[in-house]
Amino acid sequence: MDIKIIGEGCPDCGRLHDNTVSALKELGIEATVTKIGDLIEIVKLGVMSAPSLMVDGKLLVAGKVASQKEIVKLLKKHTGR
Numbered sequence: 001m002d003i004k005i006i007g008e009g010c011p012d013c014g015r016l017h018d019n020t021v022s023a024l025k026e027l028g029i030e031a032t033v034t035k036i037g038d039l040i041e042i043v044k045l046g047v048m049s050a051p052s053l054m055v056d057g058k059l060l061v062a063g064k065v066a067s068q069k070e071i072v073k074l075l076k077k078h079t080g081r
Contacts, residue, residue: 001031001079002057007050009037015065016051023071029079 002069003020007013017035024037036042048064053071060074075081 001027001055003031003033004036004054005033006036006045006047006052006054008039008042009035010050012065013037013051015063016053019054019066020066020071023075026068026072027075028081029075040073044079065072 003024005013005017005020007016007040013035017033020033024033037047042050047054047059047062051061051065052059053061053066053074055075055078059079060078062070066074
């Protein structure tokens with residue numbers, strides 16, 4: 001699973017990253033989590049608001065800090081668990 005945390009490094013981006021890592025641990029899922037902060041890369045991904053969460057190329061959260069609980073739900077749905 002390839003996960004991208006998208007944003008230019010603001011505190012909200014850090015919270016989204018932490019919540020995502022915690023959700024992965026809760027579910028026992030191993031994934032590559034990458035922070036994307038370069039504006040050109042963000043535009044290439046087609047993301048217009050930050051912070052955002054992209055999983056396997058699919059934008060799951062845009063423009064907000066999702067809670068760990070929300071991310072758990074999204075990951076369960078994404079993986080079919």
